[in-house]
Amino acid sequence: MPTCHGKPVGPGGFCDECGRRRVVPERRPVPSSARRGTESEATGDSEFRSLPEVDIPDPATLVLADPEYPVEQQVCGQCGGPVGRPYLGQPPLRHGFCEEDGEPFDFRPKLKAGERVGGQYDVLGCLAHGGLGWVYLAADSHLPDKYVVLKGVLDQHNARARRLAQVERDVLTRLDHPNIVRIVDFVAHDGDEYIVMDHVGGLSLRAVLRRPDLLRVEHVITYGRAILSALDYLHGEGLLYVDMTPNNVIHGDKRVKVIDLGAARKIGDQDSVAVLTTGYRISDGERRERGLTVRSDVYSVGRTLETLLDATPGADGNPGAESLRLVIARATAAYERRFTSAAEMSEQLDGVRREVLLQRPRRSTRFESTPELLDAGLGAVPGLAYWTEPQPEVFDTGRPEPAEAASRFPVPQPVPGDSPVETELTRARARIASRDPRGAERAIGRAEEALGTEAAYDWRIAWHRGLLCLADGNVGAVGQADRKFGEVRQAWPAEDAPKLAAGYCAEVLGDHDRAQRCYQSVWSRDDSQVSAAFGLARCLLRRGDKENAVSALDEVPGTSRHHDAARVAAVRIRVAAPVSQADLEDVVRRVPELFLDGESAELLKTFVRQAALDHGGTGGWNGGELLGDPVTEHGLRLRLERSFRRIAGLARDETQYGLLVDRANAVRPRTVT
Known part of the structure; x- marks a missing residue:
């Protein structure tokens, strides 16, 4: 084991005595989830260019003139009770002893402007306070125009804070990700320890919230994807971030960066005391039952994005805002329904981004494409029966009956390693296609038995229950199908299949406004979903809008197998x-x-x-x-x-x-x- 000053070098490659890096730590492989796609896609670099430019102020102008720790956040490091609060008109105490257990506290900044720390870093003043310590701005005397951030322990008497600061040092020294702030040194000064990090110039997302002109729906998604990329990397390294809030993300001049890993801990560590921010943390019940997990990190990201979206002007008028809110809703849902990983949530955000920007979606990883067309005659040349059998007086818009439509929706892709369930679900679809709903019911029941308690949260079961309700054919059952497809859409907001199914159910139920929105949302970004074009044309035709109904069908590309059907439908509409x-x-x-x-x-x-x-x-x-x-x-x-x-x-x-x-x-x- 490498040593320095006669002591073993820490796991981050730094000497505990002098704080200098003595060993370059072995580069760990990037987790598979972080390697998905190109590096630009994984870190959001290509999306970052779509964000508005922010003014990067001179770091020296950010120094606080009169740094004071918020009184309401002064708590004892031992018992957690309030300390130093004002009494009978007296000013608050910034240092002293807890009245309950005698534990000392000190909330004053330790460093003053002009001090040199570690023989290299000239302190300029306080930038902010974090949950674990004051944050100072300093200039690197060895490198001109190089600014760094010194992160110290807030209360040196607080043993818990000291332990967490040590964790932060060890974590940061071995991380290497473009969306995570980089540590450059570790120094001691007057008995206190400080982490030295790159100064990330820019605006925190908390500051962005005060600048609504900088926010659009797609910007919220870009921030989310960058944060999730960083957290996915951390999770691959066996670490939890724990305390994600808008304060801990910086919109810089070149990249979005996550800062302040002071609350980071190993996955599975339930002994360390967690520092969590109210409004961004999971419930106390979940903490007691599950502890802190990857899903608790996902929760805090969801709450962060929700805060940003709520501050975005005109967000609810954006066609993709509904899907984004569904992503956020799943991220902040109960543990069992929440996204299981940062990568899973990021994938859905990418789909919503494409919806917002009207970009063609990536190929679905959950539904297979289907050759079936959700049409019952609009795209077909009339047969002899049109003249030899009674016909309805009102023009038939071509909407298939529910029992017929049930076998025309996209098919879920099989989940590897789950063959018993997949076999039964395949059997259920075959029964639905052959108009045997009772046989389909039995097959779905067997799939639920194989899943056990997970059946209540498995979207595949909800999807097939929705198809089964359509197979029953009555309007009441269609309402139940609509709710089941809604569950699938809540699970995968960026997928087209549940949105297409929701549009069809709304059409049957007479909610033509909702049906048109669903069909329009799918068709406007994916010209392979021709069923959505036909559904949109039907909705427009019911409104007497022939021109736009025909225009929707004219958008069907010549490479589509349904191109001729769309041209015939346009003639019939005319x-x-x-x-x-x-x-x-x-x-x-x-x-x-x-x-x-x-x-x-x-x-x-x-x-x-x-x-x-x-x-x-x-x-x-x-x-x-x-x-x-x-x-x-x-x-x-x-x-x-x-x-x-x-x-x-x-x-x-x-x-x-x-x-x-x-x-x-x-x-x-x-x-x-």
């Missing part, structure tokens, strides 16, 4: 009542561009010609081969008669053939005899 000449002119342009076989092409032409005749689409304009040039009632009748006679040849029986011939005779132009 000829839905009321029909204008502009609608028909658009249809005349569209129909020749469709790639349809002979039978389908003739059926669609018949459909369009009848709509033109029924809605008076005449007036001498150029309708081309489809409607005639010029368009007249006589010409439309001749074309429609020929269309009915041609499609009559497709009839499956004599009855259907006769009905189509009758239609041909009924539309034939009358002749004068």
